[in-house]
Amino acid sequence: MSYDEWVKSISADFTGDALWSLVVYRKALYLAHLCWDDAKKLYKTALLRDLASQLLRAVDSISANIAEGYGRRTGKDKSRFLEYALGSAREARDWYYKSGRVLPPEITAARIALLTEIIKMLTTLIPRQRQRSIREEPDTYTT
Numbered sequence: 444m445s446y447d448e449w450v451k452s453i454s455a456d457f458t459g460d461a462l463w464s465l466v467v468y469r470k471a472l473y474l475a476h477l478c479w480d481d482a483k484k485l486y487k488t489a490l491l492r493d494l495a496s497q498l499l500r501a502v503d504s505i506s507a508n509i510a511e512g513y514g515r516r517t518g519k520d521k522s523r524f525l526e527y528a529l530g531s532a533r534e535a536r537d538w539y540y541k542s543g544r545v546l547p548p549e550i551t552a553a554r555i556a557l558l559t560e561i562i563k564m565l566t567t568l569i570p571r572q573r574q575r576s577i578r579e580e581p582d583t584y585t586t
Contacts, residue, residue, distance in 0.1 A: 446473055474506075478554075479499070481498070481546055488545065504528070505528045508528035512524025512528070519572075522569050528565055532562045
């Protein structure tokens with residue numbers, strides 16, 4: 444399923460949320476959708492069951508951490524969860540590389556390219572979030 448087809452299949456429960464505006468979240472969620480089939484293929488070989496499990500956990504963690512960070516109030520908190528997502532994306536890319544002996548080369552290359560794109564987006568987003576802070580209106584006191 445292509446990215447555009449997948450986007451059209453997503454319910455308004457997701458697309459109506461402000462989180463959906465983050466391209467990196469959408470790409471990570473799409474990758475999680477694709478990874479299920481990849482992990483099932485890997486899981487069929489007993490020797491690769493641990494790899495399949497690790498791959499799926501790492502990929503699922505990317506969008507989950509982005510979502511959790513998005514709900515945080517300060518830029519520092521948001522950036523911490525984005526850093527977790529970045530670590531998971533790099534881990535997932537490593538697992539995809541290792542699964543390249545079993546998965547078709549074009550699938551492996553496409554997943555690694557998507558992960559590299561996610562990594563680049565997170566690497567750009569994290570410093571911007573660190574600089575953000577809560578800006579409250581100053582209180583005016585009268586006596």
